[in-house]
Amino acid sequence: MSKSTMFKSAALALAVSATNLVMAADTIKVGVLHSLSGTMAISETTLKDTMLMLIEEQNKKGGLLGKQLEPVVVDPASNWPLFAEKARELVEKEKVDAIFGCWTSVSRKSVLPVIEELDSLMFYPVQYEGEESSKNVFYTGAAPNQQAIPAVDYLMNELGVERWVLAGTDYVYPRTTNKILDAYLKAAGVAEEDIMVNYTPFGHSDWQSIVSDIKKFGSAGKKTAVVSTINGDANVPFYKELGSQGISSEDIPVVAFSVGEEELSGMDTGPLVGHLAAWNYFMSVDSEVNDEFIENWHSFIGNEDRVTNDPMEAHYIGFNMWAKAVEKAGTTDPSAVQDALIGVSVPNLTGGLSTMMPNHHISKPVLIGEIQDDGQFEVVSSTSGLVVGDAWSDFLEGSKDLISDWRQPLSCGNYNVKTATCSGQNF
Structure with a gap:
């Protein structure tokens, strides 16, 4: 190969690499971490589709910060350790700016150390047991x-x-x-x-x-x-x-x-x-907002017999809170968005407004x-x-004296009001 050809090849490779970087920079990547196979697919596949719908709708509005959103979908296959691997892949390899995902608490517990190590963001849309508070997780499902x-x-x-x-x-x-x-x-x-x-x-x-x-x-x-x-x-x-x-x-x-x-x-x-x-x-x-959501869902999924459910609403709330916080912060940087999220209010589907509280849980109505x-x-x-939502139960010894408040100067997930000490970042 001549020197001229080598230089041309090298220049082409650099050009392709630069183009790929520009293309990546032109989109905001959103990670979708839900089981599409295995025992939990019955529940989680719909949440993947919900996220794709929400991202598509946001892109039709012009995206965020002048950029289009790009979904990155992975399948942890109801395999709890695989959730951690896929979360790391989303953050380190795919460079997502936020993750929406998990259903079971065991999958969330698997992901949690990865999200905290990499200082990323995750929105968790399903009811859970409480007894946890992380600066990197926003809990849009119900606490006990x-x-x-x-x-x-x-x-x-x-x-x-x-x-x-x-x-x-x-x-x-x-x-x-x-x-x-x-x-x-x-x-x-x-x-x-x-x-x-x-x-x-x-x-x-x-x-x-x-x-x-x-x-x-x-x-x-x-x-x-x-x-x-x-x-x-x-x-x-x-x-x-x-x-x-x-x-x-x-x-x-x-x-x-x-x-x-x-x-x-x-x-x-x-x-x-x-x-x-x-x-x-x-x-x-x-409610009018629920009617609109259902109509949009049926249009997106192409099937008027498909239903909606509570975790879908939690993703609806969480995604809109994230989008609003990104616009407020002027960046997708996780640390800036974490701070911007507290106090953000968006419509829920019952006709009211849900607010992200300092403990990273939201306000919601309870229906039977x-x-x-x-x-x-x-x-x-x-x-x-x-x-x-309470991060810590009022009915358990060791928990009833704890509060979570991620605002400065406290910035603690488990602050003991009796001893006036913070015993760590989360559980």
Whole structure:
């Protein structure tokens, strides 16, 4: 090869490299970290599609800071360690400016050290157990005081429930939530023998003996209910077995924290009618902003039969908060956006405004919905106003004295108000 040819080749390579850098600089990359395969795909695939819709809509408005948004989608395949690997790939290799993702708490716990090490941003859209606060994570799903506690209050005060089955999938979210609920119930005077706790693995399918035990537990002459933190596709055989054993919502009502419209769309809803779910949003909510969201969703997905659900609304809120904070900060730099996010308010889909609080949780209404035979929910109870999410439970020793406030000068995720000390960045 002649020197002239070598120089031309080198110049071409440099030109291509420079062009690629310019193209990368001309877009703002947004990471989408949701399982598209495995046991959680039943719930998470829709959230990937929601993010693609939100990004497309923002680009039609002109993008952010004069740049178009570019989604970068990865599939951690319901494999919890793989979530951490994919998060690192998104930040280090793909150079995303923010990540929207995870469903289970075990996946979020896997990602958390990576996000903090790289000082990136993640928006987490699903109800969770609390007991955590990170400067790098913004929690747009419900904390226990925005879902679990109000659900128990409804069952206790409106339905007269006295015996409690706490049934969950065996991982951190159900175990910690049930620990909080156990303490809350006992503080309300519920006896130890009136609380039954059961855990099953992800994807559990043989519910016959467990449902039989629930039925027996509920035959003691006291009104009994199931508080369900069962997650993923295990819900399908669970509800099917309830119907097979003749357990109706009048006999033993179930209130679920992980069953929404998307999960119901794949089930025979006949045996489920009358059972309950606690969320901060239902598709059936009557508001102009919800009507517009549903219309946009159907147009984007090309199917008017597709439903919406609570975690979709959480992504809607989180994405719009991030976009507003980026415009406010004038940059996508994570540190600047973290500071800009606190105090940002955007519309939620029930018709009000949700605000990002100093503890990186948001304010939301709490709704109790009753399953209808068309797979939708009729709202039977709602809070009179918005509830601010608690990072730390008021009902657990070691947590009730903690607060989270990421504003200066405190800038602490677990500040002990009794000892006036900050014991670390997060949990």
